[in-house]
Amino acid sequence: MRKMEAKKEEIKKGPWKAEEDEVLINHVKRYGPRDWSSIRSKGLLQRTGKSCRLRWVNKLRPNLKNGCKFSADEERVVIELQSEFGNKWARIATYLPGRTDNDVKNFWSSRQKRLARILHNSSSDASTSSFNPKSSSSSHRSKGKNVKPIRQSCKPTQGFGLVEEEVTVSYSSDQVHDEALRLPDLGIKLEHQPFTFGTDLVLADFSDSHDDANQQAIIPFSPESRELLARLDDPFYYDILGPADSSEPLFALPQPFFEPSPAPRRCRHVSKDEEHDDDVFLHDFPADMFDQVDPIRSP
DNA sequence: AAGCTTTGCAACCGCGTCTTC
DNA sequence: AGAAGACGCGGTTGCAAAGCT
Incomplete structure (x- = not known):
């Protein structure tokens, strides 16, 4: 029982520190954005796999529009797609490059x-x-x-x-x-x-x-x-309706910025053979993707 | 200037689905 | 086939910053 409690206590919650982000980024560099649970089992971080995945997807992933307000076009797309898909934030987010489901969800909220x-x-x-x-x-x-x-x-x-x-x-x-x-x-x-x-x-x-x-x-x-x-x-x-913002044709019927990529629902799992190829998972990403990962400032 | 309210957003939780064994 | 673990998604919460009185 005490052991279990100790194990529970090991799980860290709350805001992420820059050091933790760095560990997570290194893990993704090495293994790709998967095997989140192994981050904890390997003792790299005291975070759950879920927490790691969330951090990566919402904050560390390259090309995210962090701290950037939704543009009028993005708003229009969200509104239109929400009426079409309902609260399928992940799906809607696929139409908005650089936006996560969490972004869309928070925006809508x-x-x-x-x-x-x-x-x-x-x-x-x-x-x-x-x-x-x-x-x-x-x-x-x-x-x-x-x-x-x-x-x-x-x-x-x-x-x-x-x-x-x-x-x-x-x-x-x-x-x-x-x-x-x-x-x-x-x-x-x-x-x-x-x-x-x-x-x-x-x-x-x-x-x-x-x-x-x-x-x-x-x-x-x-x-x-x-x-x-x-x-x-x-x-x-x-x-x-005339455009509210003279610079943008706000009310053309919305078209997706991009067709949502038919991304597989889940990431490919690692075979034993691939496990030793450090770069094999990085083929999915632009070569310079990690150059764009700014170190996240710790609060 | 201080206290209160509102807003935005990061993170957590629960649950359903998928994969692996 | 089915149990267990991993993953993904949507809902919810908590907190800090901004705005207001």
Whole structure:
């Protein structure tokens, strides 16, 4: 028992040190990005194989865009692919060179939280709302599935944009959720908009609770937002919108940066023969890949 | 300037799948 | 065939930095 406890204690967790990174990089140089468990069994690091793999994939791998914000194009790709694939972050990441599944996941999570906050701010006057962004953890995000469909009816009271007649559209909460996420990309801020439009958007509550009139929040979207929401079904939705950033054509239908490489689900395992060829695993990588591996600064 | 809140991200965990023996 | 171990993925958590009051 004591032995087991001692063994447990040997496993190190928490932030990685530069020395550990160096050991890990050396291991990958020598054996390739595999056999993670052997790193610990050989006594090289007190980390689990999983932890080593994660560190390599998310931080040490060459050509990663570490510390680089998602560009407008990348955002667009993520949004589009998320709607297509769902939360298949690894799959989505294959379309974004230099991005990891963790990056995509965190990016999406941030956006969701931001939206939750925006919606909450917009509806803060709606005392009937039970939506609480404080509890909008990721569990909240994933609970949007079982909410009521929402109905948006636009009755423009101002000559604004292209809306000239009454439009009544019904969307699922997921649709509005997703599309509302796009609005900031259009240069449209949901916050601080004068709510002069004629109608309200009745948004389903994102919480887990059951159908209940009290769960509804009245979200007074800005005219531009309403206009966009009213056009979700338009196949030329993206064409209608001008680029938010003059330098980039934001709303062309997204194309993958690269076709995702049909990478094998798992890395090839090492045969006994290959084991002695130090470089055999490096054939998968550019010759200078390790020159690009910057030593990670320790916190 | 200090305290509080929000945000971004690194890392961990649990679980499902695949491979090896 | 099936058990055990390794790997990969998605969800979640914790913390430091940034922003706000």
